[in-house]
Amino acid sequence: MVHFSTDGRPLPTPTPITAPYFDGLREHRLLLQRCPRHGYFFYPRGRCPVCLGDDWEWGELSGRGTVYSFTVDRAGHDPALASRIPFAIALVDLDEGPRLVGNMVDCDAADISVGMAVEAAYEDVDDTTLLGFRPAG
Amino acid sequence: MGKRAAAIVGLTEWAPKRVWDEPMFTMEACARLAAEVLADAEVEKGEVDGLVINGLRESPMFAPSALAEFLGIRSNFNEVVDLGGATPAGMVWRAAAAIEVGICETVLVFTPSVPAPPQPGANGGPMKMKMGAYMGGEVWGSPQGQFEIPAGLVAATPSFAMAAQRYMAAYGVSEETLAKVAVDSRYNAQANPLAVFYGKPITVEDVMSSRYVADPLKLLEIVMPCYGGSAVLVTSAERAARGPHRPVYVSGYGEHLTHKSITYAPDIVDTPIRLAADRAFAMAGVSRDAVDMASMYDCYTITVLLTIEDAGFCPKGEGGRFIDEHSLRYDGDWPLNTHGGQLGMGQAGLGGGMSHITEAVRQVQGRAGERQVPDCNIAYANGTGGMLAEQVALVLEGA
Numbered sequence: 101m102v103h104f105s106t107d108g109r110p111l112p113t114p115t116p117i118t119a120p121y122f123d124g125l126r127e128h129r130l131l132l133q134r135c136p137r138h139g140y141f142f143y144p145r146g147r148c149p150v151c152l153g154d155d156w157e158w159g160e161l162s163g164r165g166t167v168y169s170f171t172v173d174r175a176g177h178d179p180a181l182a183s184r185i186p187f188a189i190a191l192v193d194l195d196e197g198p199r200l201v202g203n204m205v206d207c208d209a210a211d212i213s214v215g216m217a218v219e220a221a222y223e224d225v226d227d228t229t230l231l232g233f234r235p236a237g
Numbered sequence: 238m239g240k241r242a243a244a245i246v247g248l249t250e251w252a253p254k255r256v257w258d259e260p261m262f263t264m265e266a267c268a269r270l271a272a273e274v275l276a277d278a279e280v281e282k283g284e285v286d287g288l289v290i291n292g293l294r295e296s297p298m299f300a301p302s303a304l305a306e307f308l309g310i311r312s313n314f315n316e317v318v319d320l321g322g323a324t325p326a327g328m329v330w331r332a333a334a335a336i337e338v339g340i341c342e343t344v345l346v347f348t349p350s351v352p353a354p355p356q357p358g359a360n361g362g363p364m365k366m367k368m369g370a371y372m373g374g375e376v377w378g379s380p381q382g383q384f385e386i387p388a389g390l391v392a393a394t395p396s397f398a399m400a401a402q403r404y405m406a407a408y409g410v411s412e413e414t415l416a417k418v419a420v421d422s423r424y425n426a427q428a429n430p431l432a433v434f435y436g437k438p439i440t441v442e443d444v445m446s447s448r449y450v451a452d453p454l455k456l457l458e459i460v461m462p463c464y465g466g467s468a469v470l471v472t473s474a475e476r477a478a479r480g481p482h483r484p485v486y487v488s489g490y491g492e493h494l495t496h497k498s499i500t501y502a503p504d505i506v507d508t509p510i511r512l513a514a515d516r517a518f519a520m521a522g523v524s525r526d527a528v529d530m531a532s533m534y535d536c537y538t539i540t541v542l543l544t545i546e547d548a549g550f551c552p553k554g555e556g557g558r559f560i561d562e563h564s565l566r567y568d569g570d571w572p573l574n575t576h577g578g579q580l581g582m583g584q585a586g587l588g589g590g591m592s593h594i595t596e597a598v599r600q601v602q603g604r605a606g607e608r609q610v611p612d613c614n615i616a617y618a619n620g621t622g623g624m625l626a627e628q629v630a631l632v633l634e635g636a
Contacts, residue, residue: 101377102386112383122383143380169403169505172452177392178370189390191399191500201388201500209452214406230387 110180111228118144120158125229128222132198134159142198163220164236165194172209188212192233206234239488239521239632243333244477246484247278247470248595252431253463253583257352263294264307266349270468271308278470279481280343287314287335287344289328291587294353304347314341321622322534323492324348325591326629330490332471342473349466350586372623385498393536394459396499396624398451401539404506405453410542410557412453416444418538419457419580421565426577428567428608433463433583458538458580465585467595477636483602485616489521489632499624509628510547510619517617518549521632525549528632529613530600531571532593534621535578544619548630567608575600575608590620594631601635 101113114122121144124131132140133156135148140161147154170190176182188204190212204212205221217236222229249270261269267290275282288301288310296303301315314335320327325348332344370391374381390396404410423439426432439457447456477484491513496502518525525548533544542556551559563571576582576596579589597616599605605613619630 101379102371102375102382110386112387113377114383115378118383143384145380169399169406171395171398171402171454172449173389173395174448174452175394175450177394177451178386178389181389181391184389187389189388189395189399191505199500201385201390201498203388214403232388 104180105226105228108180108183109225110178111225117146120144122228125222125231128229130161130163130220130231131158132161133157140194140196140198142200161194161196163194165192165218167191167212167214167216167218168193168199169214170204170212190218190233192218200231202230202232204234205232211235239486239523239634240333240337241474241486241488242337243471244474244484244486244636245329245469245594245598245633246472246477246480246482247274247280248467248598249273249277250431250467250588250592250595251465251585253433253465253585253588255433255461255463255583257464260352260354262353263349263351264304266351266466267304267347268308270347270349270466271345274345274468274470280470280472282310284343284476285310285345286312287332287341288312289316289318289332289344289346291318291324291348314344320620320627320629322536322590323620323622323627323629324587325594326618326620326631327492327627329469329471329487329594329631330492330629333487333490336471336473342476344471346469346471348468348587348591350588351464351466381498385500390498390500393624394454395451397537397539398454399499400505400543400625401453401537404539404542407506408554408557412445413441414557414560415458415538415542416441417560418535418541418565419444421569422535422574422578422580424566425575425608426581428606429576429582432577432581433461434577434581454537454539460536460579460584460589463583463585465583465588467585467588467591469591469594469598482604484636485598485601486634486636487631488634489517489519489523490630491516491520492629494622494627496626497623502625505625506543507553508543508547508625510544510621510630511549513628513630514548514619517630517632521634523615523632523634527615528617530575530597530610530616531573532597532616532618533574534590534593534619535574535580536584536621538580540621540625541573543625544621548617548619567610572610575605575610593618593620597633601633
């Protein structure tokens with residue numbers, strides 16, 4: 101479910117199972133669940149998507165990874181995001197394994213490339229923090 | 238020798254249009270499509286004992302029974318298929334399988350996409366296609382609504398753009414090569430009076446100079462959303478033999494999916510098409526070389542490139558060279574999407590996906606007119622749903 105920021109941006113509505121992830125982002129920390137057999141997984145869910153086990157624990161990740169792919173949205177496919185175009189969306193493979201999605205920030209679209217090293221960036225919007233990525237420092 | 242239990246024997250297809258002048262309830266559209274497809278196949282309505290739909294706007298619950306009641310059909314097989322662009326291909330094999338197991342004999346398969354009459358008291362607004370950009374991700378508990386939508390990863394184009402971007406980095410295809418897919422499709426559309434781009438050919442330069450929508454995809458590499466509608470009739474081999482047209486056997490089929498959002502695709506440039514196509518060809522017992530024409534889902538140019546590779550028509554990474562070296566035109570050496578594809582004909586909702594099947598059937602039945610592929614006996618048709626997610630492959634063979 102989404103709700104909208106004061107400037108009209110779609111924001112996540114956390115659920116009981118995803119709330120710790122979003123609480124972590126608010127502290128500018130990247131927390132994901134870790135299965136003792138299959139490592140970190142994304143997105144938060146009650147059971148590991150590999151083995152359906154429920155003996156996972158929350159762990160903190162480095163936030164470092166590489167760009168798996170990206171695009172620059174120039175059309176504003178979501179009318180709620182029309183005021184933000186162009187903006188870059190990236191799929192990022194974290195060093196610890198899982199693949200996440202977020203916006204690229206603090207860089208020119210022309211400088212983004214597949215395979216580039218990135219680190220987590222935390223974008224505070226109203227009472228929510230969104231995970232993004234910036235070129236690794 | 239593949240399956241010979243069920244065949245497509247009739248079709249009807251409305252010209253896709255960006256603005257639809259004659260609003261209709263979905264049930265009314267199905268009634269008109271049924272009358273047309275039954276006439277085409279010379280089958281009586283009383284023979285129909287199966288219905289396959291995607292849903293029914295006028296009855297979100299109990300949709301098949303509402304339609305059976307509306308059409309006056311006593312039905313033994315009632316299916317709702319929800320596979321995005323792969324829905325029509327998924328509908329066809331489900332109908333064929335149901336006929337093969339003997340639960341029914343003659344199945345109507347519907348893909349209407351028309352606007353409803355304006356609702357009293359509601360703001361009808363302009364009758365243009367409105368895209369459901371969030372695709373169900375707006376509901377409570379949806380992962381997509383918490384992770385993809387806030388990142389602006391909505392609708393389909395940015396997801397396919399990321400597949401194209403990754404492909405270019407991994408295998409190095411040029412934007413001009415992708416543009417050729419759109420150009421050859423548009424060429425084919427010039428021989429299809431139903432196409433929304435009939436009378437409007439384009440060049441590689443036109444594609445290259447069209448604006449970027451989501452890098453690296455440009456406007457002319459993206460389908461035009463339209464209204465329209467279509468239906469096919471699937472029946473037993475025995476009944477098919479008594480029809481006016483050459484029966485088109487659904488001789489092999491496969492289906493595969495792994496994810497909804499592109500974020501969770503195991504590999505965005507090695508798609509679920511591979512497993513669906515492998516199963517379809519194995520079931521049909523035919524080789525890729527035996528295919529006389531291909532009808533590949535083409536929401537974007539990159540979709541065609543990935544489908545050529547993953548359906549096994551060339552090795553991984555060589556799709557660009559394949560596109561450069563072959564003419565994909567109806568009069569070329571590797572006829573593909575001879576109706577113009579959705580890139581040339583327009584994407585009439587689910588009718589867009591169905592257009593790949595109706596065209597394959599026309600070609601195998603020898604009634605493709607000006608764009609007829611000579612001696613066309615075996616066609617490959619597929620559907621791609623969602624974000625390179627749902628995949629259905631069909632091998633269609635003439636009797």
